[in-house]
Amino acid sequence: MALELRASHGHSLRMDIAGYEFPDGTTDSLNWLLVRFTVQVPGQEPWTQVDPSLETRELLSLARWFEGMDDADMRGHRPSIFFTEPNLSFSLVPVKGGKRRLRVHFDAESRPPWAPRRGQGAYSNAWVEFPLDEVDAKALAHWARAEHARFPPREPPWS
Numbered sequence: 001m002a003l004e005l006r007a008s009h010g011h012s013l014r015m016d017i018a019g020y021e022f023p024d025g026t027t028d029s030l031n032w033l034l035v036r037f038t039v040q041v042p043g044q045e046p047w048t049q050v051d052p053s054l055e056t057r058e059l060l061s062l063a064r065w066f067e068g069m070d071d072a073d074m075r076g077h078r079p080s081i082f083f084t085e086p087n088l089s090f091s092l093v094p095v096k097g098g099k100r101r102l103r104v105h106f107d108a109e110s111r112p113p114w115a116p117r118r119g120q121g122a123y124s125n126a127w128v129e130f131p132l133d134e135v136d137a138k139a140l141a142h143w144a145r146a147e148h149a150r151f152p153p154r155e156p157p158w159s
Helices: 056-067 137-150
Strands: 003-006 012-020 032-040 047-055 088-095 099-106 127-131
Touching: 003 127, 003 137, 012 127, 012 137, 047 056, 056 137
Parallel strands: none
Antiparallel strands: 003 012, 012 032, 032 047, 088 099, 099 127
16 A cells, blocks of 8 residues: 655655565564655656655554644644654645645655755755645545554564
8 A cells, every 4th residue: 555645746755665674573673664655856757765764653653643734723733743764754834825735855865866965955855745735634644554554563572
């Protein structure tokens, strides 16, 4: 099951959980998930990356964050969500007219090849964004909860 976002201005994101980073469960890092995403930005080649970007518990936190996105006045809702690894984060960005956009940020190993890594412009093009009125927050939350059900937290066999 994949999360798919497409914006009328040309940004797109396809993201899914490829599996546990350590499927055999023989390490203390049992709950890291491999996140696969394909990003398209106008004027750039599509880019696909797979990195251990989320832990299972963070996927559930993301579902809750998506569920709160529709709150028009943002009471009790954080404008951004970050995870243990800096590869991936999400934020709600205000734009003219009181509207907002969902921005998906990529950093560290998940930084797009066309995004500068140092110096001036080092943070440009390291994200894609989607007008919130083009995003189905309930579907995003459903995706995150369904993926969490497919990849639940695991207990170490030695505990």
